[in-house]
Amino acid sequence: MSLLAIGINHNTASVELREKVAFGPDKLPQALQQLSESPHVSGGVIVSTCNRTEIYCDVKPSCKNKVIDWLAQFHQVSAEELKPSIYVHEEQAAIRHLMRVACGLDSLVLGEPQILGQVKQAFSDSRAGLSVNAAMEKWFQKTFSVAKRVRTETDIGGNAVSVAYAACTLAKHIFESLQESTVLLVGAGETIELVAKHLAANGCTKMIVANRTKERAQLLAEQFGAEVISLPEIPEHLARADIVISSTASPLPIIGKGMVETALKSRRYQPMLLVDIAVPRDIESQVGEINDAYLYSVDDLQSIIDSNIEQRKVEAIQAEAIVSEESAAFMTWLRSLQGVDTIREFRQNANDIREDLLGKSIQALAAGGDPEKVLLELSNKLTNKLIHAPTRALQSAAEQGEPAKLAIIRQSLGLEDPL
The missing domain is CATH 3.40.50.720 (NAD(P)-binding Rossmann-like Domain)
Structure with a gap:
C-alpha cells in the first residue's frame, strides 16, 4: 500500500468549485463508508473546510486516479472540471503535506491554529466510521505531535494577524x-x-x-x-x-x-x-x-x-525545517516496517521449506530408510530449495547488466565484493 494525499484548496480552486466538492456533515458518513469499502483503499480520512477538501488514504500502488474519479463521481462533478485544480502527493510528500496543513503552513492565514482542530475532528470522524487503518493511525498521531512541536518550538501562532x-x-x-x-x-x-x-x-x-x-x-x-x-x-x-x-x-x-x-x-x-x-x-x-x-x-x-505577518514568515522557516525533518523520519520508520514484513515473510518461507522436508525425512526414517541416506538427501534438498531464488536473482541481474542490483544481492548473501 502507498500513502496518498489528494485535494483542492484556496490556492488551486475557486470558491465555486470548493463548494461543489465540500463534504458537509450530511454527506461525510456516506463518503467515509464508500471510501472504506473501496477495494483500492485500505484506510482514509477526509478533511473538508471552507478553504480545502482533501482525502488522505492508504491505497494500492497506481490507484490514485481511482480516488480522484471517486471524488468527482461522489459530488457529480466532471473529471475535466476537477482535475486541473487537483494536487496529488505520494508517500513522503503526502506525509509532509499533512504535517504542513496541520501546522497552518498551508493555510490562507499563515500559522492559523484552527486548522489543527479541524484535522483532528476529521480524523476522529473517520476513525468512528471505521475507515482508519494502522498506518493512517500512526500517520495522523505523528502529525499531531509534530504540530505540537511546531507550536512549542516556534512562535508561528503567537502574533495577531486578524x-x-x-x-x-x-x-x-x-x-x-x-x-x-x-x-x-x-x-x-x-x-x-x-x-x-x-x-x-x-x-x-x-x-x-x-x-x-x-x-x-x-x-x-x-x-x-x-x-x-x-x-x-x-x-x-x-x-x-x-x-x-x-x-x-x-x-x-x-x-x-x-x-x-x-x-x-x-x-x-x-x-x-x-x-x-x-x-x-x-x-x-x-x-x-x-x-x-x-x-x-x-x-x-x-x-x-x-509586522506580525512578517514575523510569522520568519517563524515559518523554522517550522518548515521541523516538518521536513519529521516527515523524513516518519518515512524512514515506514520503510523499516516494510523491511520487517519482508524479513518475516522470508523467514516464514524458509521455515515452511524446512518443515516440509523435515516431515518427509521423518516419514522416510519411520519407514526403515537408511538414516545416513535420509540425512544426506535432507541436506541436499534443503540447500537447493534455499538457494534457488537467490540463484535466479543473481543470474537475472548478471544477464540484464545490472551491476548495482548484483552487488546488493551479493551483499545480502554475505559474499565478498569481486575484485
Whole structure:
C-alpha cells in the first residue's frame, strides 16, 4: 500500500468549485463508508473546510486516479472540471503535506491554529466510521505531535494577524490580566463576536455589550455571560470600562471626547484603552489627545498585523525545517516496517521449506530408510530449495547488466565484493 494525499484548496480552486466538492456533515458518513469499502483503499480520512477538501488514504500502488474519479463521481462533478485544480502527493510528500496543513503552513492565514482542530475532528470522524487503518493511525498521531512541536518550538501562532485578535492582543499587552478588566464591546456583529471569543479565551469574564438593538446584543451576550445595554446608555456605563472595543456600522462617532473625559473623571483617571476597529470611526479621533485615554484605530492595528505577518514568515522557516525533518523520519520508520514484513515473510518461507522436508525425512526414517541416506538427501534438498531464488536473482541481474542490483544481492548473501 502507498500513502496518498489528494485535494483542492484556496490556492488551486475557486470558491465555486470548493463548494461543489465540500463534504458537509450530511454527506461525510456516506463518503467515509464508500471510501472504506473501496477495494483500492485500505484506510482514509477526509478533511473538508471552507478553504480545502482533501482525502488522505492508504491505497494500492497506481490507484490514485481511482480516488480522484471517486471524488468527482461522489459530488457529480466532471473529471475535466476537477482535475486541473487537483494536487496529488505520494508517500513522503503526502506525509509532509499533512504535517504542513496541520501546522497552518498551508493555510490562507499563515500559522492559523484552527486548522489543527479541524484535522483532528476529521480524523476522529473517520476513525468512528471505521475507515482508519494502522498506518493512517500512526500517520495522523505523528502529525499531531509534530504540530505540537511546531507550536512549542516556534512562535508561528503567537502574533495577531486578524483585526479582532490584534485588538485582544493589544489589550493583553497593556493590561497585565484580562480577568480583572471590564470590557465594553460596542456593536454585536461578526467582528465583535470574534473579539468576545478571543477575550473569553484569555480569561475575561466581565463584558458589557452595547448595541442599537438589545435583542441582537442579547444573543451575543448569552454566549459569554455579558451584560447588555443600548447605545444611548453608554455614557452612564463608560466609566466602568477599562477597555472599549468598538465596531459598528454607524456613519457618525458614537463615543466623543467629552464623554470619555467625563468617564475618566469618574474613574479617578485610571487609564482606559479604546480600540476603534470601525470604518467610519466610532470614536472621535480627539479622544487620543486625552491623558490616560489610549486610542488605537484600525490603521494602528493593521500596522501591528503587517509586522506580525512578517514575523510569522520568519517563524515559518523554522517550522518548515521541523516538518521536513519529521516527515523524513516518519518515512524512514515506514520503510523499516516494510523491511520487517519482508524479513518475516522470508523467514516464514524458509521455515515452511524446512518443515516440509523435515516431515518427509521423518516419514522416510519411520519407514526403515537408511538414516545416513535420509540425512544426506535432507541436506541436499534443503540447500537447493534455499538457494534457488537467490540463484535466479543473481543470474537475472548478471544477464540484464545490472551491476548495482548484483552487488546488493551479493551483499545480502554475505559474499565478498569481486575484485
